[in-house]
Amino acid sequence: MSKRSDMTNTHNWSGQKLVSTDYLLFEAPREKHFMTGSEVLKEAMKRCTVDASVSYPITPQSEAAHLIGELWAEGYVGTYFRGENEFGVMSEVAGCAMAGARTVTTTSGPGTLRAMENFAQWSGTRIPCQLILMARGINSPLTIQPDNLEVSYMLETGCMIWYAENVQELFDMSIAAFTVAEKPDVHVPIITVVDGFFVSHTREAVMLPADDIALEPYDPYKAPLPPIDSETPPGRFLRDPFVMKSNYISYATHASWQWEVRSAVERSRPYAEHYLKGLIHITGEDDAEIAFVTCGTASNQAKEAHRELMKLGIKTKVIKLRTIRPFPAKELLEAVQGIKHIFVPEFNVVGWLEKEVRKELYNKCEADIVGGPRVAGGMSMPAEAIIAEVMEKINPGKGA
Amino acid sequence: MAKDSIKIRMPGLGGQGAVTAAHIAATAADTEGYYAVSNPFFGAEKRMAPSESYARIGTVPIYDRGEVIYPDIVMIFHPQVITMGKSYTMPFYAGIKENGLVIINSDRDLLTDDDKKTLSDLNVKVLTKDFTQFAIDMAGTELATNMAMLGALFGALGTVSKPAIEEGIKDRFLKKYTASGGTATLDSVIEKKFKKKQELIQKNLDTASAAFDLTVEWCKEVGFEQILESPKK
Numbered sequence: 001m002s003k004r005s006d007m008t009n010t011h012n013w014s015g016q017k018l019v020s021t022d023y024l025l026f027e028a029p030r031e032k033h034f035m036t037g038s039e040v041l042k043e044a045m046k047r048c049t050v051d052a053s054v055s056y057p058i059t060p061q062s063e064a065a066h067l068i069g070e071l072w073a074e075g076y077v078g079t080y081f082r083g084e085n086e087f088g089v090m091s092e093v094a095g096c097a098m099a100g101a102r103t104v105t106t107t108s109g110p111g112t113l114r115a116m117e118n119f120a121q122w123s124g125t126r127i128p129c130q131l132i133l134m135a136r137g138i139n140s141p142l143t144i145q146p147d148n149l150e151v152s153y154m155l156e157t158g159c160m161i162w163y164a165e166n167v168q169e170l171f172d173m174s175i176a177a178f179t180v181a182e183k184p185d186v187h188v189p190i191i192t193v194v195d196g197f198f199v200s201h202t203r204e205a206v207m208l209p210a211d212d213i214a215l216e217p218y219d220p221y222k223a224p225l226p227p228i229d230s231e232t233p234p235g236r237f238l239r240d241p242f243v244m245k246s247n248y249i250s251y252a253t254h255a256s257w258q259w260e261v262r263s264a265v266e267r268s269r270p271y272a273e274h275y276l277k278g279l280i281h282i283t284g285e286d287d288a289e290i291a292f293v294t295c296g297t298a299s300n301q302a303k304e305a306h307r308e309l310m311k312l313g314i315k316t317k318v319i320k321l322r323t324i325r326p327f328p329a330k331e332l333l334e335a336v337q338g339i340k341h342i343f344v345p346e347f348n349v350v351g352w353l354e355k356e357v358r359k360e361l362y363n364k365c366e367a368d369i370v371g372g373p374r375v376a377g378g379m380s381m382p383a384e385a386i387i388a389e390v391m392e393k394i395n396p397g398k399g400a
Numbered sequence: 401m402a403k404d405s406i407k408i409r410m411p412g413l414g415g416q417g418a419v420t421a422a423h424i425a426a427t428a429a430d431t432e433g434y435y436a437v438s439n440p441f442f443g444a445e446k447r448m449a450p451s452e453s454y455a456r457i458g459t460v461p462i463y464d465r466g467e468v469i470y471p472d473i474v475m476i477f478h479p480q481v482i483t484m485g486k487s488y489t490m491p492f493y494a495g496i497k498e499n500g501l502v503i504i505n506s507d508r509d510l511l512t513d514d515d516k517k518t519l520s521d522l523n524v525k526v527l528t529k530d531f532t533q534f535a536i537d538m539a540g541t542e543l544a545t546n547m548a549m550l551g552a553l554f555g556a557l558g559t560v561s562k563p564a565i566e567e568g569i570k571d572r573f574l575k576k577y578t579a580s581g582g583t584a585t586l587d588s589v590i591e592k593k594f595k596k597k598q599e600l601i602q603k604n605l606d607t608a609s610a611a612f613d614l615t616v617e618w619c620k621e622v623g624f625e626q627i628l629e630s631p632k633k
Binding site for chain 1 (some may be wrong): 435445
């Protein structure tokens, strides 16, 4: 049960002092810890005054879902339960969020695909819930390993999509995510993606603020749509869909609402800019003629390749995209000025990020775009593979 | 010449604690002042199935993630990794770098002449020892095999101190970080088991420490030199 009634003006139901997102992310003193992505997600959610979480086990997110359950047992999360399957989970998340609860869930690969209908339902009902997507390959053949093909299925759901590179970013992003998603002029669901195993199960150093502070609670009365009310949207949509009328207004309503959801995602830009400190992060050499455009673990691997290529006297830079929806088109175009070769290393066979990059840069940029290297099915991408791709391009036939 | 970072691959079988070993290795290295990252890689979680984990340790930030394809050190936790190919890479030393190290838990020599030549050409040293028997002798249980392997690893590295290893082991078994807030129930359960837990930790520490000393001696005998730079304090 929600414990909103146990709150005071200054503290939440578990006794944590309520603070602003700016204080929690940027000002509160931090200490070093050493933990996995799953463990750090527990730490993030602990500081988010979460009303509700629904879970269903699937590797590699099971540990994270379990740890959020521990938060409930410890009194930090208002309510927590297991759905019958991922479709059930995502439907129940919608129910919780429509009732005005700050809601989080986690899933991976086949679980994401099973729940697919719900993501468009989420954005259409403008609920500001958060899905932590720990990317895993999708069938068949069966795999549990990291492969981010599933993200391509999420691109046009109308949800915001952010991509965290490592354990630290997962902590900071998943906190900022609620804040941005809940802005009255945004108010759409947010999917925070990390690569399964590479982040969820990887243990590394991370800086965390104290755990006696937490975000202010979600205020559903600031929502652009009222929480459950069957006479007005979104409740009205569900009770009495316009499509039943089969008239002009039903088409017009649907069309305009689709635009509005996507406009809302675009309106998140200035907030994401502030809380993420930029929609893209650039590392490497300012005067490089070679750039890697990456998200998630591919950014790590490209940074490793950058360091090795520097030793060979080859300057590169890594342009890490932190938001995928909204797509940071303007920032990317600025970052590739003067670049001759763009490489898009990816952990999937189709190259969905390459397609996004090509679409945004088409007729705006002279650089040659290489969709690769690519690995899939859970394979790792050693820096050596990236270096070989670069050498083949700039020094054809000579090898690395 | 000592490197600024090394990569360690630990193929074992499910249930042996290779994942735990990598986590403790990275935690201990982090405690010592290194940059460190660990991660596991496994298929369906079941006993005796291939299970692999990795640790990366360095004096520079570590970006590399996932499977270690080009390791400096390979630690074989079970003979079946070699004899039955229970690993993600074949042969088990695939990708190993020059001047590296292979530690094999086996009561007999498992390398073919070809293996020996390949490794020797790369100046890779091989330590084969029955660490399972060692664990039984030291801790009274084969479950401490991973502690013996960890001790051997740090004995060979020589730059991570025993107190840091102890910190890594305690961090793993005392789970000091997860307890807080409304965990009173959990705490009381741990307290009841505390005596038993302390004994378990002590036995693990003793096993790791003995394997550490043994490997320091072995390194002198075979001329295995410092592979990783000392941490920058």
